[in-house]
Amino acid sequence: MTTRRMGRAPRQVTYTKVSETRERVWLEGRRLAASGFERGVRYRLEVNPERGYARFLLDPSGDRVVSGRANRRAGRDTPIIDVCLAEIAPPGTRVRAVMSDGVIEVTLHHEEIALADRERRLRASLARGRISEASVCTGIGVSTAAIAEGVRAAGLRxxxxxxxxxxxxxxxxxxxxxxxxxxxxxxxxxKLEEIEPELVTPVDLLSFSLPCDGHSLAGKAKRGIKRAESHDLSATSVFGLVRILDAANPSALLSENVVQARDSATYELLRRELERRNYLVQDIELDSTQAGTIDVRRRWFFVAISKNLAEGFDINRVAPSERVYARVKDLLEPIGAEDDAWRHFDGLREKAARDKDAGKNFRNFVYTGEEDWVASLRKYYNKAGSTDARVSELAIMSDADLAALGGAVRARESGADADAALALIERMREADNRALSRDEIDALMALPSVRERVRERLFTPVEHARLKGIPEALVDDVAATIAHEGLGQSGLWGHFAGLAQVLGEHLGSLVVCADGGVIQGDFSPQAKRLAKRRIVSDEPAASAQGELFSGHGL
Structure with a gap:
């Protein structure tokens, strides 16, 4: 930090904490003496509570004296400054001391300033009934739109x-x-690592979903890695995120990833860093029960809230969403048997048989429409992999079609397998219920006469959106590959909307006072002054540091 008035570079910058018990700032060491503050030297103290700094200036007429202790064996003194600065830094507050020739300046720690500034900014937003948002790793914006809906449901814009x-x-x-x-x-x-922080503006709420490829079991198996940190994207994206956090300085964060990410080194370090920066973190695992969807995707979420605003927040208050579709058949588009979407997947069935013989748990997921759940559709669903969910033509067959299928089985097949297949076909006709287990579907499709007549298809992008509870408009007029990628890498709509509503209701419940303060939390006097002076201002965070460090700047 240079002293503009004296034109000197700092000899030492010390980040320290005001003692909880003695309520004092303690400075000592060789660099005190090098800056002119030797034991026995007089100085004066200037304190400016409004601008949040204290200056120690060498002054032969000063009313204070540098104390110290003698080391007789070494023949030297260690200078010590021990002073109460409660007007700018109450007990437990972190401060920064900059030692330059003839002057020492003590200010609030930059992370204390960041804490005060983001909470001031949120209070200003709440006073206007709005919050500013941003998202990282946005994709086609499923989480972004769902969070906006949840915040709106909480009564905020x-x-x-x-x-x-x-x-x-x-x-x-x-x-x-x-x-x-x-x-x-x-x-x-x-990439996150490429984004220049100076281009990023502060926001109240930041959502992010770091790349999951390296965290998921499938992603690790595909790449032959044991740790997410060995993945080319997962390994370094967190560094870009932290730089963005520095610039955005949000009061709240909402994060989503696969369940396995919870125990990764990346997320453990990220969580500890957020806690160190004065956020309180709560996490939860959510599935289709809460989302109200047929897609059974399970995801891990955490919410981090700036510490003076977090009291009373409970992530477990997220409520279950109402189901829109009860069964798969309720969300299927009217795609007739003449459509070329229907085709035979003999290669995948043969692979599934080989995998079963090899003891691998890779099975076909084929649905007849009666199911109330579907295995989660992935990012590259459009590639039609061996475990990707498919719709069976049995879902649209009429009774006459089923009768014809039974006739083909009788004509060409015999034995116990044929008898079992005929029983299944008859059951579907009589019960008007096409529900079959995976084993029953496999048994049917094992017969050549059935396999030749019963085709399958992938879910369409619209159906994919419905499975996850996502508004179809998000993939309107979008190529199938891109649509499935965007939907397949997203979470379930109800998860984001539900969590955002709980978070929005919590933030909205904070009582905004006439001067812009909030009746919650242990705000330092300096933070209160900042909030009161800047509550109606839209100044960026940097201006707060500018006024606090007007005399000296690194």
């Missing part, structure tokens, strides 16, 4: 300031179809 996404194809879709992305929303296309 959310405004998405900016989004970060590596794949420009996805942001094109979001920009066209996602109502949460407006003309005011800035779009950053690039």
């Amino acid at each position: 959310g405004e998405v300031e900016w989004v970060v996404e590596m794949d420009g194809r996805y942001t094109e879709v979001a920009d066209r179809n996602n109502s949460a992305i407006t003309e005011r929303t800035r779009i950053f296309n690039g």
